[in-house]
Each structure stands twice: as structure tokens, then as C-alpha cells.
Amino acid sequence: MDVSLQISIGKLILKNPVTVASGTFGYGEEYAEYFDISELGAVTIKSLTLKPRLGNVPPRIVETPAGMLNAIGLQNVGIETYLKYKLPFLREKKCTIIANIYGTSIEEYVQLAEQLEKEGGADAIEMNLSCPNVHDAKSKFKCPLIAQSPEWVEKYTYAVRSITKLPLIVKLSPNVADITEPALSAEKGGADAVSIINTLLGMAIDVNTRKPKLRNVVGGLSGPAIRPVALKMVWDVSRTVKIPVIGMGGICSASDALEFLIAGARMIAVGSYLFRDPLVPMRIIQGLRDYCLTHNIDDINKLVGSVIVE
Numbered sequence: 603m604d605v606s607l608q609i610s611i612g613k614l615i616l617k618n619p620v621t622v623a624s625g626t627f628g629y630g631e632e633y634a635e636y637f638d639i640s641e642l643g644a645v646t647i648k649s650l651t652l653k654p655r656l657g658n659v660p661p662r663i664v665e666t667p668a669g670m671l672n673a674i675g676l677q678n679v680g681i682e683t684y685l686k687y688k689l690p691f692l693r694e695k696k697c698t699i700i701a702n703i704y705g706t707s708i709e710e711y712v713q714l715a716e717q718l719e720k721e722g723g724a725d726a727i728e729m730n731l732s733c734p735n736v737h738d739a740k741s742k743f744k745c746p747l748i749a750q751s752p753e754w755v756e757k758y759t760y761a762v763r764s765i766t767k768l769p770l771i772v773k774l775s776p777n778v779a780d781i782t783e784p785a786l787s788a789e790k791g792g793a794d795a796v797s798i799i800n801t802l803l804g805m806a807i808d809v810n811t812r813k814p815k816l817r818n819v820v821g822g823l824s825g826p827a828i829r830p831v832a833l834k835m836v837w838d839v840s841r842t843v844k845i846p847v848i849g850m851g852g853i854c855s856a857s858d859a860l861e862f863l864i865a866g867a868r869m870i871a872v873g874s875y876l877f878r879d880p881l882v883p884m885r886i887i888q889g890l891r892d893y894c895l896t897h898n899i900d901d902i903n904k905l906v907g908s909v910i911v912e
């Protein structure tokens with residue numbers, strides 16, 4: 603039996619439903635030493651900003667039970683350097699590219715998306731409306747994430763939707779009471795898919811020094827510790843919106859990936875676990891194929907949302 607792993611996000615057809623989570627794969631160069639990165643359904647690159655960013659002051663990574671906290675703060679090369687020095691490598695490898703973007707205003711998101719489309723820098727755009735690490739946690743002024751306001755999500759999505767024909771993905775935050783609300787707003791604003799989830803806000807303290815372990819005080823929790831939370835959010839969102847859901851959060855194996863697909867995700871991303879096993883995306887692709895063969899499933903799309911709730 604032939605098994606098709608092909609899925610689509612908007613008008614973009616992907617050879618399989620496996621990508622990597624933004625910020626955990628850089629621009630692919632290091633991982634290309636371990637495997638053929640063009641085998642991925644898509645490479646999702648680190649969030650790009652208009653200007654290069656150094657990110658937050660270290661320490662900005664802490665290991666936690668079954669996961670990690672990070673407060674990298676969007677360190678990235680900036681769009682110019684990406685287009686000039688990183689993109690040619692990904693194009694030469696024939697990768698499908700999801701370019702994740704971050705702006706501090708609607709105008710910045712629009713500018714990033716316009717430039718990416720004009721210069722062929724992406725096959726799809728993922729708007730990061732949910733980075734928890736770009737605000738000063740010590741400040742009394744609490745700056746909300748765009749993804750925490752359904753109204754803003756719709757506005758930001760609509761603005762970028764209006765200027766690009768590229769498939770548009772909106773990445774949402776789990777740090778909300780009900781993630782289906784911003785997901786519906788993204789759909790209303792014209793998104794082709796939503797990514798669920800970014801990291802959960804967290805904190806760790808060194809009891810000997812009584813100082814937070816992260817210099818930024820708080821950070822984003824990721825890895826297996828968040829998997830059940832992410833899975834539940836994917837299930838909730840996929841029953842609410844009609845557009846595809848890209849599921850992520852603690853995926854470490856084909857079995858984890860299958861849970862997300864069965865819950866309703868059309869595509870999945872592997873993030874933190876790449877730091878332990880860079881080959882995990884290849885194992886997942888093979889594992890999905892094996893599962894389909896064993897269960898007589900000729901098309902992976904048939905699995906999506908097939909959870910049986912009695």
C-alpha cells in the first residue's frame with residue numbers, strides 16, 4: 603500500500619506534516635550536518651525582526667522537570683542578513699520555508715511580510731504574536747502579548763493578510779483563559795492556519811542565592827512538561843476553527859506526533875526535543891509512515907481529528 607503523508611496549509615502543499623518549531627532550528631545549517639533537512643515538510647526559521655537582535659542577557663536557559671525555561675528574547679540576524687546569507691542555503695537545499703516574523707507594531711509585521719514576499723524569502727509566513735520574552739518582567743508596566751487580545755489578533759492578521767498572497771500562519775499563546783477566542787480572530791483576520799502553542803510563562807529560583815535562575819526573571823516553558831496542555835489546546839482549537847492547526851509543545855516521538863494529529867492538528871512541529879536528539883524529525887516521519895501502514899491508512903489526512911470520544 604502507498605501511504606501519502608502530504609498535507610496542505612492554504613495553497614502550500616507539503617510532502618509531510620512535520621516541521622520544526624521556530625527558534626529551535628536556527629536557519630537549518632547546524633542540523634543539515636545531521637540529516638537532509640529538505641526531507642522535512644517545512645523548515646520553520648527563528649523569528650525574524652527588521653533589525654538584528656542580541657536578545658536578553660544570560661542566563662537565559664534553565665533546565666526544568668521534563669522541560670526547559672528560555673528567555674532568549676528573539677536573538678536573530680535580522681531580515682537583511684537572513685535574505686542575503688541564510689536564505690540561499692535553504693533554497694539550495696530545496697527546503698520549503700516557513701518564515702516566522704516578529705514586529706513591535708502592525709507596520710513592522712507588514713514590512714517584514716512584504717519584504718519576504720518580494721524577495722522570495724519564504725513559502726509561508728508565521729506571525730509570532732506570542733513571544734513571552736521581549737518584555738521586561740521587572741517593570742511594573744505589564745505589556746500584554748498581542749495574542750492575549752482577540753481584537754488585536756484579528757487586526758494584526760488582517761493587516762498582513764491584506765498585503766501578501768503567501769500562506770499565513772498565526773502563532774498563538776497558551777497564556778490566555780481561552781485560546782479558542784484568539785484562534786477564531788486569526789481565522790476571521792484571514793489566516794490560513796494557526797500554530798498552537800508557544801511557550802507557557804514560568805519561573806525558577808535558586809534557593810541559595812534567592813535570585814531567579816533567569817536574568818529576565820521569567821521565561822517560556824517548553825518540552826514534554828507542556829505536552830498535555832498543548833494537546834488539549836490543539837483539540838479545543840481544531841474543533842472551533844475551520845483552518846488547519848499546527849500543533850506543537852513537547853513532541854518527542856512519532857507517538858507524540860500522532861496524538862496531536864488524532865486530536866486535530868494537520869501538521870506538527872518539534873522544538874525543544876531537537877536539543878536532545880537532532881534526528882527526531884526524521885524518526886517521526888518514518889514513524890508516521892509505519893503507523894499508517896500498520897493501521898491500513900493510505901492518507902495521513904484521514905487521521906486528523908479522528909479521536910474517538912465516548
Ligand SMILES: Cc1cc2nc3c(=O)[nH]c(=O)nc-3n(C[C@H](O)[C@H](O)[C@H](O)COP(=O)(O)O)c2cc1C
Nearest residue numbers: 623624625649672730799800824825851852873874
Ligand atoms: C530556545 C527556544 C527559542 C524559541 N524561540 C522562538 C521564536 O523565536 N519564535 C517563536 O515563535 N517561538 C519560539 N519558541 C517557541 C517554540 O517554537 C515552540 O512553540 C515551543 O517551544 C513549544 O514547543 P516544544 O515544547 O516542542 O519546544 C522558542 C522555544 C525555545 C525552547
